[in-house]
Amino acid sequence: MKRILTIKAEEGMVVAGDVYTDNNHLVISRGTVLNRDIIERLKYYSIFDFFVEEDKSTKISSYNQDDLERLIFQEYHIETGSYYQKIKESAEFEVFEKLFWESVTNIKECINDVVTKNNDVKVEVLLDSVKKITDDFKPDVSLFDMLHCIEGYDDLTYIHSVNVALICRIIGVWMGYPEDDCDILTICGLLHDIGKVMIPVEVITKPGRLTATEYALVQTHTIHGYNILKNMELDERIKLAALQHHERCDGKGYPSKYRYNDIDPFSRIVSIADVYDAMTSNRIYRKGICPFEVISIFEENIDAYDPKVLFVFLEKIANSYVNTDVILNDDMEGKIVMINKYALGRPGVLVGGAYVDLAHQGNMTITALK
Ligand SMILES: [Fe+2]
Known part of the structure; x- marks a missing residue:
């Protein structure tokens, strides 16, 4: 098995051990095949890293502890030069x-x-x-x-x-x-x-x-x-x-x-x-976690919260980031130009001069504010 960062998780990987929160809440069990919802659940519970079966993880890089620390440093480093x-x-x-x-x-x-x-x-x-x-x-x-x-x-x-x-x-x-x-x-x-x-x-x-x-x-x-x-x-x-x-x-x-x-x-x-x-x-x-990932997680768990409050809250947050430069999960950079009130976590973004509607691009997400 190999340890991977949750931000590097991909659909189709097989989880190699039960994953718990710090509070001992079981998030996913060993043997679970990752899909988009499960990956979002891992992020929701702030699971930073976990183990996957090696043979199912060949398409991505895997990290030992040193690599992990370097990556964490790099992530902080990216943030220190940013928004x-x-x-x-x-x-x-x-x-x-x-x-x-x-x-x-x-x-x-x-x-x-x-x-x-x-x-x-x-x-x-x-x-x-x-x-x-x-x-x-x-x-x-x-x-x-x-x-x-x-x-x-x-x-x-x-x-x-x-x-x-x-x-x-x-x-x-x-x-x-x-x-x-x-x-x-x-x-x-x-x-x-x-x-x-x-x-x-x-x-x-x-x-x-x-x-x-x-x-x-x-x-x-x-x-x-x-x-x-x-x-x-x-x-x-x-x-x-x-x-x-x-x-x-x-x-x-x-x-x-x-x-x-x-x-x-x-x-x-x-x-x-x-x-x-x-x-x-x-x-x-x-x-x-980046505010847009948080908005998406709330939208996927809308039944847990007061919908009247949640909608006002998320809409205000999303709207405040119009014209903000962002980094997407494929490392491309873009600028938020339009908020979709039916998918607040997935706005319209200008990427290299082209308009990309994230609400219709299921595999693209905003991972950081630039
Ligand atoms: Fe509490």
Whole structure:
């Protein structure tokens, strides 16, 4: 068998061993023959690499560990000369980063006080630090691009919480919610994972696969989160977001396998922001996925999310990248010229002067912003 990167997976390859997420969720079994849907599923679950049978992988290159590391470096190298590098070097990002880390410090201190001193959540302090960011920067996709550029190696739960809070707030603005609701949504995002403080840190930070027992333990962060918040003077929607942000509208979430109507509308928004951030953020062990791949993954899993929110969210993101230069999966470069509202992840692209409608080119995808 040979190890390959998921981005190099091709239809027809045979998987040589069961593939699990870090949380021990079986994604595909040994012997599975890859097709487009299965490859997308691997990307959806952020599977970075896996093993395929050698005789079925002859048409592609395979990599040993050194090659993998070199490739990862090259991918970062490509990114450092690109779209996101320009953002990282901007004066705007310098201001953003400072405000962002202040918010991370605030949420960390607040949660520590709640847990160790039994303090109530200081809602105003938390809200102010996030609002400083959205007051200084337009609540649009350029903020998502800056979030993508934040590189943190510690305090990942707190970084994720600030990211989700900002994404929730932007969704609230895009949905036309009044300011008060946008504030509640922001706090929902900040506190959605508060229950993780009750999970042993060695389980939360464990590299690689969790055992079934460990994964069951991690899932209890939703119930712990609700229990921490339930007696505080907080809007009920904030408490429910801690409990329900892993529920899915198709009933495949946890802890209660609730469906659309049973899930609080704000929890449905947090679930979209949570998954979007998990897929697009750079982590120490993988690069965030390109926004257009993320849009396609959401479109393929539309039953899991609130369709009204999801459509507004994805359409805004896709439209913001019109006129952006991109790299396609065959390494060709192009420019996005038209968004197809029925296939938001597969826009019309100009490639070498020719118009290519990705919605009708099943084997072509956008893999990076240039
Ligand atoms: Fe969570």
